[in-house]
Amino acid sequence: MIALRLIFIAIGFTVLFSSCQKPKGKELYTLHCAGCHGMQLQGTTSGSELLNSLWKNEAGEAYITSRIKFGIPNSTMIGWETILTEKEITAISKYIVAFQQDRDSHEVKTGTEKVKTKTYRLQVEKLVIDHLATPWAIEFLNADSALISEKHGSLKWFVNGELDQTPITGLPKPHTASFTGGYMDIALDPDFESNRWVYLAYSETFGNVDDKDAPGMTKIVRGKITENQWQEEQTLFQMPDSLHLIHGDRWGCRLIFDKEGSLYFTIGDMGRDKDSQKLNKPTGKVFRINPDGSIPDDNPFITTPGALPAIYTLGNRNTQGLTINPKTGEIWSTDHGPRGGDELNILHKGANYGWPVVTFGIDYSGEIISDKTYQEGMESPVVQWTPSIAVCPTTFIQSPLFPKWENDLLVGALAFQEIRLLDVVGNKVVQQEIIIKGMGRIRDLKFGPDGALYVLTNSPDRLLRITPDEQKSIFS
Structure with missing residues (x-):
């Protein structure tokens, strides 16, 4: 369940209706x-x-x-x-x-807005709204085209500023009846130009994909798209039937390659918070594998009896953002908390991030999850957000269009519908600024080959292109 920024501060009067009156x-x-x-x-x-x-x-x-x-x-x-x-x-x-x-x-479907920040006056172009259905991730293949994943189980081409409705056939079917399951992140192989591998994370079930009671778990595959057909699919990560879960929630799942070519991916706690601390369970973890699905020899728990050898970190709740710090090469992550306690973390091999033993949040019911916000041997967040902003994607800024923001960090929020600019000095965040607000739930953030920031949103489903005001669109 995603934490929600909600409603209704009491006003200074109350009018009661009789129980016999139909409420309006x-x-x-x-x-x-x-x-x-x-x-x-x-x-x-x-x-x-x-x-x-x-x-x-x-x-x-x-x-x-x-x-x-x-x-x-x-x-x-x-x-x-x-x-x-x-x-x-x-x-x-x-x-x-x-x-x-x-x-x-009645939402205006296209147009351009101007947004003023402390550093830049931004131009926000609403490039796409029609025909997107709960988009989850965007990945640029070149200057002209990108792939967009949609939750219900499709990949779509975004070409020259337009959404191509030609279907890509042969794709695996996700377990979309599982509330927040479906297609999630996509990524390109570091050697994509030569090998054409596209990586996909999605919710899998061995049962009926339309059955909400069917057990499911995250699966990682790669394939190639040739003439709008998904071909040569290879399974890279798949759990046995015994580790599939019924009514899974909080799936994750974000993908990223590090500078050495290892693939990292995340699985949320699926509503089983205590399993985040168990090395024989896949939920509430960050994983590391080689591009072909094999396990790196130096993974932290590869020799631990009973542990899943692909685990890289544990004690995560619902990590939906991964990005590489351009200065250090470290992976920074955003972890979606309950009511309060969204986290920004730096991933360290074998580290325990505490969920649910330590947290700044409380349960959605209002019950206390833990009275601890710190414990020896568990990592503390770089930043935590309480109340929860429903943090999701994150990316470090490296774009010639935004030199004043170079190496700073962007994070997107779902419930708060905002993008925050975080001023990063070393391993600390010294300042935050909300630069975008109220333009939709921020699902993905990517800088395109043109240097512009592309923002994939839900509610409404659309794609935004953000540049300093003086920059012209390559699609105009």
């Missing part, structure tokens, strides 16, 4: 919520905006109802269960979801 969501929202969050859900100086659509796309109406009912501990968001009836709370939830759906249907 708009009226209830106006009376109890609009004073802080605005009639258009846009937020005010005393309350956050409610226009992110996490509950519509991933968490569901029941989740937002629960947050209204029980509140958010350690915040000004109270629980409303003693003030409003179940029907009234449900009516407010339905109104918020309906408002968001109506707003999305």
